[in-house]
Every structure is written in structure tokens, then in C-alpha cells.
Amino acid sequence: MTSAATTLRVGLVGTGTWASKTHAAALRAHPGTDLVGVWGRRPEAAAEVAAAHGTRVFEDVDALFAACDAVAFAVPPDVQAPLAARAAAAGCHLLLDKPLATSVPAAREVVDAVRAAGVASVVFFTLRFATVTSDWLARQAAEGGWFTGRADWYGSLYIPGDTSELTASPWRVGRGALWDVGPHALSVLLPVLGDVTSVTAARGPADTVHLVLAHASGASATAALSLTTPAKAAGVDVELRGESGIVSMPTGGASVDAFGVAVDALLESVRTGRPHACNAAFALRVTEILAAAEARLASSGGEPGPGE
Known part of the structure; x- marks a missing residue:
């Protein structure tokens, strides 16, 4: 486990705008992390993100995992889940995006891998890390009733x-x-x-x-x-x-600022060994609820979609 005094070496999986402007920007700016490299399904896009943020591109995702203490993911959920399970099995802590997966078995595979490896996980549910909303939620939870x-x-x-x-x-x-x-x-x-x-x-x-x-x-x-x-x-x-x-x-609150708070949360979980409230297990529960809702929709006459 990385000590509190050690900078966490973090790799980035993903090459889109979200990966570059939020994930890479926050990881490069954070004093507790060192962005050691980027891997993407499109090597040319990965090279562009790496160059923009002063780091290197990895051609092999497992080589990226081997070079890192933690991995941040900014890819579609059903690409994220199997790669996250591989990263956890390689001993990497996980900074994941929501949803964890769009199927319960895929999400559970990540949770099982995290538990087996004893690594930390944080899932970036934006409003749980944006200070304005996270403080409000904490007050309402304490209020009850x-x-x-x-x-x-x-x-x-x-x-x-x-x-x-x-x-x-x-x-x-x-x-x-x-x-x-x-x-x-x-x-x-x-x-x-x-x-x-x-x-x-x-x-x-x-x-x-x-x-x-x-x-x-x-x-x-x-x-x-x-x-x-x-x-x-x-x-x-x-x-x-x-x-x-x-x-x-x-x-209120910018996504890049909230992502920096999520990085803080991962560092704290790594340091203390205590699971964060928004860890992979919580994200699995979210996937279970959404999958149940999807099943209700299917049984009532078909899947929803953003088309006409």
C-alpha cells in the first residue's frame, strides 16, 4: 500500500474530452498524484492526450497497470468494468466513472476483484464530490425524518x-x-x-x-x-x-474541481484502508437498482431509447 508521504502513480484509461479536460487535468494538477501515462483504444488519440498533459502513451494496457499504483477510467461502462477488474487484479487502486457497468455480473466482477486484491476504489458520482452538493447531502442525511x-x-x-x-x-x-x-x-x-x-x-x-x-x-x-x-x-x-x-x-461546482476531491478520497482510502462511501460496492448497488428498473421497462413493453 502506498504510504501517506508517497505520491500515487496514476495511469489514465480513456482519450475523450472528459478524459482529457477533467481526469488528466485534475490528476496532473493534484499534488498527491503523478500522471504516469495514458492508454486508449485509439493509439493516436491516446498520444494526443498524453502530449497535451506532459506524460507518455502506453501501447499495452497491462503495461500501464504494471507502471501504476492506481488507474483512473474515462471509458464507456462496459469497457470500463472488465479493464477495472484486470487493473485491480494487477494491484492497482481504482478511480472509476459512473455507471460502473450496465450489467450486474460485470459490476460484481469489479467488486470481487477489488476485494480479492485488497485495493481501494472510488467511483466519481459527481454530486457526491462537488463541495456544495456533498455538504448539503451530509446535512440532510444527519437531519433525517x-x-x-x-x-x-x-x-x-x-x-x-x-x-x-x-x-x-x-x-x-x-x-x-x-x-x-x-x-x-x-x-x-x-x-x-x-x-x-x-x-x-x-x-x-x-x-x-x-x-x-x-x-x-x-x-x-x-x-x-x-x-x-x-x-x-x-x-x-x-x-x-x-x-x-x-x-x-x-x-454549482466545476467537474474538474469535484474530480480533484474524488482523487483526495481515493488517496485517503489508500492511506487508511477504509472504504469510501462511493466505492465499487456502492456503484454495484446502483447498477442493481438500474438493472431492476430496466427489467420493469422491458416487461411493460420494450426498452427506452433516445430516438424518436
């Missing part, structure tokens, strides 16, 4: 003519809002209201999905998830109602 909650994630990615990386992402197009923004909704509801004991799901327009959740605390919650909302109707809103009244989650 919540009767119901609501998490609305109305995104507007598919605007005509938009050619952004997010819009063109095959896994987002294929899996839709349930798997892209569903993890965000669950990541803020679960720490306040408790684990989900049952989930009901219904389809709305395009890829929109509506969830009704029962929680272990006795509270209920709803979540509205969409990537295809009209631009003027888009927005994120989280509300809790309970004995203390009605409260709404504040917004």
Missing part, C-alpha cells in the same frame, strides 16, 4: 445539429437516460433516504424514464430521467420533504 424525495434530471443533449462527443456517444444513445443520469439521481437519494427496497419504472417521451422508489427508511421517492428534454425545459432539481419542511439541493 424525511417523508419523500424527488430527483429530476432533465437533460437536453439531442438538439438538432449538435455534434458533441456526448451526443455521439454510442453507449448513451443505446442505453439512454436511465443509465447516464440515473446514477446521479440514485447517488443523492440513497445516502439520505436509505437503500432502495423496490423500484417501479415507466417510459415517457423518447428516452425519458420515470422511477418510483421505496427506501429502507420508509420514505418514498421519484426520479425523472431524460437526455431528450426540449432545451428550454431542461434542468436538475432535487427536493426533500419531511419533518423539517421542504428543502431543495443547491447547484
